[in-house]
Amino acid sequence: MGDSLRDQLLKAGLVNKKQVKKVKHEQRITKHKKKGKKSSPESKESSIAREERLAYEERNRELNKKRNEERKRRENAAQVRQLILTNRLTLEERDDDEPYNFVVGRRIKKLFLSEKIIKQLTSGQLAIVKLEGKFEIVPADAAKQILERNPKTILVFNEGGPDKEEY
Template identity: 40%
Template sequence: MSLSLRDQLLKAGLVNQKQVSQANKAEKKQKRLEHKGQVEVDDSQQRLAKEAMAEKAKRDQELNRQQQEKAEQKARAAQVKQLIEATRLPKLNTEDYYNFVDDKKVKRIAVNALMRSKLSNGALAIVSHGGGYEVIPREAAVKIQERDPHRILLLNTHVEEADEDDPYAAYKIPDDLMW
């Protein structure tokens, strides 16, 4: 059976019986005072450990939030890509082009007369996709604008068609008047 450190020191002659009894008394007194709450226990190690755990939890929470943001961003990008590919109009090979601005540069896309009028009145929109440009319907463009507004290059305000029973339909308002 192994001896305690006190017994080993006593047996080796490094301490005497009086010193051992003083150490025992001091230890018992310290425990009694701690039990009564008269002496503050040195809890700096526990406090540091708790602070470190709180800091680690905060850091983990921030990393988790960043990962969730990246996942949501990736999901939105996939939704935008799917919307564009599902609703894009076929590309035309015509000599008639529609000009629009992309990043301070004038770009053009081939259109026919119907597409030109729909682009002008807001029924169609132009979006950037895969390094190129696509023409899509307004409904899809509005959904894309909610997810990624930077992809929409041209979306004119929607102009309502004139009512057929409008009594003033025959009276066109000239747009070249000078006041």
């Protein structure tokens, strides 16, 4: 009874050694395939985990990009505000009785300025900018820096002044 069924069939002469060897080989192959199939669910799980990790990393990259853009936008706004506040002309320097009209969107706005300031505005030495709903006048150097950071802030900036060929 200690003999396996295979050995018993071989002794009885029902099978030969070649057939026994072939069956052993097939059993070994099927056993090996079963092990491979067991690892495939693990590999599916690992591939799913890898895909989830990649999606998570991609989401993080997008969020970081948005955060960086928002931070940069806020920094630019703070720099523009600082440039305007440090370089603006005071009310005493600019207020006078000469009206200066300019367009903002679809509306015409009016500031009362001195002759000197109006000439500097038309020649491009000064610019009108908007800060917190108020109009401020800044020198051309500051206006160029503001233009680099936020061009929507500048309302009037005559770079180069009027051409004499037009008149």
